[in-house]
Amino acid sequence: MTQLPDRTHAAALDVADPLAGYRARFAVPPGVLYFDGNSLGPPVVGAADALAAVVRDQWGRELVGAWNSCGWIDLARKVAAAIAPLIGACADEVAVADSTSVNLFKVLAAGLALDPSRKVILGERENFPTDLYIAQGLADLLGGGVSLRLVDRGDLEAALDEDVAILMLTQVDFRTGERHDLDAWTARAHARGALMVWDLAHSAGAFPVDLARCDADFAVGCGYKYLNGGPGAPSFVFAARRLHGRLRSPLWGWMGHAEPFAFATAYRPAEGALQFQVGTPPILSLAALELGVAAIAEIGVQRLWAKSCALTSLFLELVEPACAAHGLELASPRDPQRRGSQVSLRHPQGYAIVQALAARGVVGDFRAPDILRFGFAPAYLRFVDVRDAVRILDEVMADRSWDQPHFHQRRKVT
Numbered sequence: 478m479t480q481l482p483d484r485t486h487a488a489a490l491d492v493a494d495p496l497a498g499y500r501a502r503f504a505v506p507p508g509v510l511y512f513d514g515n516s517l518g519p520p521v522v523g524a525a526d527a528l529a530a531v532v533r534d535q536w537g538r539e540l541v542g543a544w545n546s547c548g549w550i551d552l553a554r555k556v557a558a559a560i561a562p563l564i565g566a567c568a569d570e571v572a573v574a575d576s577t578s579v580n581l582f583k584v585l586a587a588g589l590a591l592d593p594s595r596k597v598i599l600g601e602r603e604n605f606p607t608d609l610y611i612a613q614g615l616a617d618l619l620g621g622g623v624s625l626r627l628v629d630r631g632d633l634e635a636a637l638d639e640d641v642a643i644l645m646l647t648q649v650d651f652r653t654g655e656r657h658d659l660d661a662w663t664a665r666a667h668a669r670g671a672l673m674v675w676d677l678a679h680s681a682g683a684f685p686v687d688l689a690r691c692d693a694d695f696a697v698g699c700g701y702k703y704l705n706g707g708p709g710a711p712s713f714v715f716a717a718r719r720l721h722g723r724l725r726s727p728l729w730g731w732m733g734h735a736e737p738f739a740f741a742t743a744y745r746p747a748e749g750a751l752q753f754q755v756g757t758p759p760i761l762s763l764a765a766l767e768l769g770v771a772a773i774a775e776i777g778v779q780r781l782w783a784k785s786c787a788l789t790s791l792f793l794e795l796v797e798p799a800c801a802a803h804g805l806e807l808a809s810p811r812d813p814q815r816r817g818s819q820v821s822l823r824h825p826q827g828y829a830i831v832q833a834l835a836a837r838g839v840v841g842d843f844r845a846p847d848i849l850r851f852g853f854a855p856a857y858l859r860f861v862d863v864r865d866a867v868r869i870l871d872e873v874m875a876d877r878s879w880d881q882p883h884f885h886q887r888r889k890v891t
């Protein structure tokens with residue numbers, strides 16, 4: 478077993494933590510050390526009652542009238558306006574609808590339509606697969622020479638030539654947590670005449686993002702990770718205001734029409750990012766997302782990021798000796814400015830180790846082929862959680878308790 482400092486130091490950090498009080502706002506089950514808020518954030522306390530009230534008092538009493546009387550028709554716009562400051566955007570630049578995958582499809586198609594002379598979407602081979610699939614499928618659908626060019630991270634700059642219509646990047650790598658420089662890549666894309674599309678799935682709600690400063694063209698991101706919107710929460714989509722006059726979503730739905738209830742025969746897009754809404758918004762999911770976003774906005778992304786840095790530096794300080802003792806490798810950059818709010822480790826038996834940790838209450842996740850991923854959502858994670866998780870990891874490795882048949886059995890979701 479590795480020598481670990483006792484809990485006193487971590488406990489003192491919790492006492493001094495200005496965000497400590499916010500933990501009570503999130504429903505983290507007792508006994509769980511939750512390092513997977515980067516996959517699915519927990520509900521805010523009161524979410525269950527709030528959703529029950531929507532069903533009982535709004536849907537149950539007002540029925541269809543609730544679209545007006547309870548403001549359902551404006552809820553997506555309201556949530557979009559609450560997300561906007563978290564990503565450095567204005568309210569009319571953000572819409573909340575559908576999944577990140579679907580929104581990526583919309584912005585890639587809209588971006589390609591802005592300059593038909595350029596036909597290449599440039600991306601990273603290691604990007605999250607849905608981004609790759611959506612771009613492949615779109616290229617296949619459009620034909621006419623549109624293609625997806627995938628390269629390794631180190632070759633991106635050389636591949637950014639005058640054929641590239643769109644540079645599509647995910648800011649935080651889902652495996653390693655390595656972070657791209659939003660400003661630098663957006664500037665490089667623009668300097669070569671390409672548009673910049675960011676996937677902010679692991680960014681929004683974790684650290685400050687300034688889309689206005691970097692002058693990005695489009696962005697998408699998840700509602701269910703650091704925004705705590707619940708499983709399958711609607712995603713957000715950003716389109717810079719300077720593009721609004723020329724913007725053309727590929728999916729023309731009635732909720733993206735300028736006047737849905739005019740029931741006009743011809744499509745006329747709503748102003749701004751609102752045209753990215755397509756069909757009827759999912760009110761129950763939006764109600765949950767509204768609560769999650771409000772909690773994160775109240776704490777503030779600057780303070781969240783400051784605590785994230787403190788949590789991950791404690792984790793690294795404690796985990797690195799354990800890694801050395803047990804053949805685990807650090808897969809994330811040490812410098813917090815070069816990564817998101819996660820730290821990943823590598824081990825050939827990563828899957829079984831993650832299962833064994835979960836059985837002891839330490840919930841992280843596994844990403845093939847060999848990544849043990851630990852997310853640090855500072856709104857509810859404590860310094861003692863970090864210390865206890867490292868102790869349990871050390872024990873699981875030292876006694877090889879991960880090496881039991883049931884921990885090797887692959888489940889559908891890893």
Ligand SMILES: Cc1ncc(COP(=O)(O)O)c(C=O)c1O
Nearest residue numbers: 576577578605607647651678712
């Ligand atoms: C970087 C990234 N993009 C997109 C997605 C998928 O988003 P959605 O399920 O909303 O389509 C994920 C999911 O984890 C992700 O990590």
